[in-house]
Amino acid sequence: MTRTVYVNGEYLPEHEAKVSIFDRAFLMADGVYEVTSVLDGKLIDFAGHAKRLERSLSELDMPSPCTMDELLEIHRKLVELNGIEEGLVYLQVTRGAPGDRDFAWPDPETCAPGIVLFTQNKPGLANSPAAQKGMKIISIEDVRWGRRDIKTVQLLYPSMGKMMAKKAGVDDAWMVQDGFVTEGTSNNAYFIKGNTIVTRALSNDILHGITRAAVLRFAAEAQMQIEERNFTIEEAQAADEAFITSASAFVMPVVEIDGQAIGSGTPGPLALRLREIYLDESRKAAV
Template identity: 75%
Template sequence: MSRIVYVNGEYVPEQEAKVSVFDRGFLMADAVYEVTSVLDGKLVDFDGHAKRLQRSMDALDMASPVTMDELLAIHRELITRNDLEEGGVYLQVTRGAPPDRDFAFPDPEQVPSGLVLFTFAKKLAQSAAAEKGIKVISIEDQRWGRRDIKTVQLLYPSMGKMMAKAAGADDAWMVEDGAVTEGTSNNAYIVKGNTIITRALSNDILAGITRAALLRFANEAQMKVEERNFTIDEAKSADEAFISSATTFVHPVVEVDGVQIGTGKPGSVAQRLREIYIEESRKAAV
């Protein structure tokens, strides 16, 4: 069965999906995106993703091609058409396809924003990485300064993934001015004593939707949370470390730059947060 995707108002088999060569997402990475997880055929944290999408578009003065209610309906239709039980929905909004390439933004009244969505199947609730933990390396953060906007400018994070792979690791934590910013596609945390430590929100990192939920659940579970910068040396001496994202939920980090973290096995805080997140997400999914 061919996967059905959504392209600018049409549901089509993926083999027939086409966008213009002049689309600014293709030519200039002039696009934003979101990935919403699916559990039991329902969307996890959709409202948070929709609000962040709107914030990203507003920050770039990009017109929304549909209303958020229409966007929710498109997500649900794709889940139904592709019989998706577990995985995710990727969406991308571009500034559209003007008649020719130009650095100046096209008039949104003349060039409508582009919209593409597709589903992907992936096991989320059960994960080998969650059971055994992952290894990360540290790399210099060389991205642009507005990481709080979820754009498709993902070349350096992709390079970071490949640096990690070449080093025999699973991911990379990016470091700027001596402090960890985030992973290549996730937020980063360490645990010292009974305190969860993660970088505070700013233009330096993406405001993770999963991050927000985890910190809320941690507070409700009376876990201490401290939002501040931390260094790689602090991570190496931490009791635990972990990452979070929409498609990993929580993955424990058991090694940083070749140094074992804690016992070298997934820690109790990360494991408990993952359990709570999955349980609460199933209840609240739409």
């Protein structure tokens, strides 16, 4: 089946979709994005993603191409048109295509923002075998720009990190700055010691994960202790369990860091329980 996508106000077959060579996301990485999961044909945590999108746009002084209610309807229509039961909806908003290349931002009165959405069909997303196996990761230096809290399309270094992990024969990488873990290449990072979850506190240094917020809320409701602070790779290696969260991975156990097994070297019971709780509660609240 040909996938239907959304580009600047139009629903189109993917092979007919085009954007300008002068779009600033292409020339300057001047754009932001969100990825929303779909389970049972419904959107997971859409309100959280919409709120973060509004914040990203505001931080970059970028106008929104539509209201959040309109955006919800576009998401729902794409899910319906493409028959997505389990998968993802990718959204990208750019500063637009002013008609030529310039470092200075175009006048928003004369250059409309660009918007692109497409779906990815991912059968078995919730029941991923990787969750029962766990992830192996390496640590790498974090050399990204200083505003990781804005979800921009500047993803070159995270992509390089993914390739470093692939070359090392593992699944992903955690980034380290000044001796402390910031986050994964496309996820937030955690370890568990006893009944305590440790993860880096929110700041400009990490993305304010929507799944992160939900999982920490569910963990607190389950009477787990939470410490939001800097931590080292060595602390995580000495932990009982470790895991990551993201919109597409949900809660994913980490079983090895830089060649050292975490705990028993298998997915831990608390991480697996958090994944189960997150999926159950998110399905109930899905739209």
